[in-house]
Amino acid sequence: MSNNTFTLRKAERKKAKIRLGLSAVAGGGKTMSALLIAFGITADWSKIGVIDTENQSADLYCHLGDYQVLSLSSPYSPERYIQAIRACEEAGMEVIIIDSITHEWDGKGGCLEIVDSLGGKFADWAKVTPRHQAFLDAILQSKCHVITTVRRKQEYEVIKDGNKTKVEKAGTKEITREGFEYELTVNLELDQRHNATASKDRTGLFMGKPAFVPDASTGRMIYEWCESGATPTPVQLPAISDEQFFKAKQRLGTGEIDVYEKIIAAFTLTSSQLNELDDLLKTQKEKQNGSK
Structure with missing residues (x-):
């Protein structure tokens, strides 16, 4: 045994x-x-x-x-x-x-x-x-x-x-x-x-x-x-077009803060584009906090 x-x-x-x-x-x-x-x-x-x-x-x-x-x-x-x-x-x-x-x-x-x-x-x-x-x-x-x-x-x-x-x-x-x-x-x-x-x-x-x-x-x-449970194929997000980026900035500029998350989740952004959106988002949040 x-x-x-x-x-x-x-x-x-x-x-x-x-x-x-x-x-x-x-x-x-x-x-x-x-x-x-x-x-x-x-x-x-x-x-x-x-x-x-x-x-x-x-x-x-x-x-x-x-x-x-x-x-x-x-x-x-x-x-x-x-x-x-x-x-x-x-x-x-x-x-x-x-x-x-x-x-x-x-x-x-x-x-x-x-x-x-x-x-x-x-x-x-x-x-x-x-x-x-x-x-x-x-x-x-x-x-x-x-x-x-x-x-x-x-x-x-x-x-x-x-x-x-x-x-x-x-x-x-x-x-x-x-x-x-x-x-x-x-x-x-x-x-x-x-x-x-x-x-x-x-x-x-x-x-x-x-x-x-x-x-x-x-x-x-x-x-x-x-x-x-298995190694996935790397996902490459599409680059954002100039028109899409312009519209995203417009919407952020008018206070649509949720646009930020949607954009970075859907597109590949350059460092300069990300910095532009970061600045716009920061400005809008400061405005909202100042109005409270």
């Missing part, structure tokens, strides 16, 4: 929740990209919750839609991040944006500071690593889609050239614990022009593809992958 209790089964990909990482240096468009992708996933701004550790930077984009913001101040301990994630889940959010996770690692009250407060010895990591892992588990086990942003910093290396020594740039590095991106489904790196390239991709949607500017269509592609 066999004592083997292991059972083999056919591999099958089931529906999933995305774990998406966005990293960039300052000005790379992490927050804006995260919001547009989140809207593409949910098609409902009110179901997007932003955990904001960046001095209320998430509020700068409130003209996009009525998403929810949870401001998280120091101390940036793993436990406080976990509480914030739980609060978003309990509030019924469908997508949680953590902007950013850098503070959990290298912020006031974050993991590095906690280790220093314990004495800064290697043995002290035995106490802090489980706390950091609990933070990762809260992300990975969340019932919501989760988008994380992380700061990148310029790395340098010292090179000897004969009798001279010079310092050269050696690329950028994410400011979080090494290996974080391996926990994610997709990790996208943004440059100063907001172009994204994949450094990690389990979906097959982005790896090896040309750089692109993330928008709502990126979120829709991700949503389809999560829901279908």
Whole structure:
């Protein structure tokens, strides 16, 4: 009689929740990209919750839609991040944006500071690593889609050239614990022009593809992958015509705010076109708020 209790089964990909990482240096468009992708996933701004550790930077984009913001101040301990994630889940959010996770690692009250407060010895990591892992588990086990942003910093290396020594740039590095991106489904790196390239991709949607500017269509592609159980064919939205763009601006200019969501959900827009619509939407919301 066999004592083997292991059972083999056919591999099958089931529906999933995305774990998406966005990293960039300052000005790379992490927050804006995260919001547009989140809207593409949910098609409902009110179901997007932003955990904001960046001095209320998430509020700068409130003209996009009525998403929810949870401001998280120091101390940036793993436990406080976990509480914030739980609060978003309990509030019924469908997508949680953590902007950013850098503070959990290298912020006031974050993991590095906690280790220093314990004495800064290697043995002290035995106490802090489980706390950091609990933070990762809260992300990975969340019932919501989760988008994380992380700061990148310029790395340098010292090179000897004969009798001279010079310092050269050696690329950028994410400011979080090494290996974080391996926990994610997709990790996208943004440059100063907001172009994204994949450094990690389990979906097959982005790896090896040309750089692109993330928008709502990126979120829709991700949503389809999560829901279908199979890799979908990437959806390319049609470019908006000059006439359609002109009419959209006219309608926004007369106070039809809902036109914004309809346009970005239906067409591919250039950065300049998106900026024009953003400005118009912001102006109209300021007018409406001023008249209340």
